[in-house]
Amino acid sequence: MPEPLDRALIAALNHLLDPADWARRRLETHAGKRVCIRMAGAERTLAVDTAGRFAPAEPGEPDLCLDIPLAAAVALRAGRTEARRSVRAVGDAALAADLAYVAAHLSWDGEADLARVVGDVAARRIAVAARALARLPADAATTLARSAGRFAVDERSMLPDRAQIDAWADAVDRLRDDVERLAARLERLERGAPR
Numbered sequence: 001m002p003e004p005l006d007r008a009l010i011a012a013l014n015h016l017l018d019p020a021d022w023a024r025r026r027l028e029t030h031a032g033k034r035v036c037i038r039m040a041g042a043e044r045t046l047a048v049d050t051a052g053r054f055a056p057a058e059p060g061e062p063d064l065c066l067d068i069p070l071a072a073a074v075a076l077r078a079g080r081t082e083a084r085r086s087v088r089a090v091g092d093a094a095l096a097a098d099l100a101y102v103a104a105h106l107s108w109d110g111e112a113d114l115a116r117v118v119g120d121v122a123a124r125r126i127a128v129a130a131r132a133l134a135r136l137p138a139d140a141a142t143t144l145a146r147s148a149g150r151f152a153v154d155e156r157s158m159l160p161d162r163a164q165i166d167a168w169a170d171a172v173d174r175l176r177d178d179v180e181r182l183a184a185r186l187e188r189l190e191r192g193a194p195r
Contacts, residue, residue, distance in 0.1 A: 006044055006056060013046075014053045016106055023102045024052030030095045036062035040070045048095075064091035064099070 017023050031050040034057045036043060047057040067088040084104070089096040118126070160168070 005042075006046070009044055010046060010054045010056065017053055017102075020102075020106055023106055026052065026098050026102055028052035030063075030092075030098065033063040033092060033095055034058075034060060035095070035099070036065040037068065038065065039068040062091065064089060064095045066096075066099075 017027070027048050028051060030048045031052075032047065034045055034047050036045045045057040045062050046054045049055040067090075069086050072084075072086040084100065089100075
């Protein structure tokens, strides 16, 4: 009898797979294989069934172990695909490749699931609010950085503005050119002076 956590994980994964015939067809070639998932100190082993879905695994050695750092899981959920590089797969390379492909191309339509519970209009409003809430930290950081920059330049004159930086760079360039001309003139004078 699988543990409640295993049942919940299997149900969630199969919920994602059910509307994706292409993903199940890809996984059904691995029927009977066991996949061990290790994340945040927890380890769960699942099996792929003949329909390309997940099922409780029989005891035995897994065909594939996936070590997923918690930070990578969070980053992947946020859409940062570069986090895939930190997932370590040991075992059946073909199974790992197919799971990676399915994970990269499978998407969850949370709004459709929510619509079954609260209706289409409410689900749409909740989804729009959730996306805005998810953007809030990034938007706040951008706004804060922009405001701090304006304060430092405009209000306190702690930093030079763009025109002052450009004028300083031009003055440095002129000084460098003048020094180079002076060095060249001194060299000509030294070559022409008797020893």
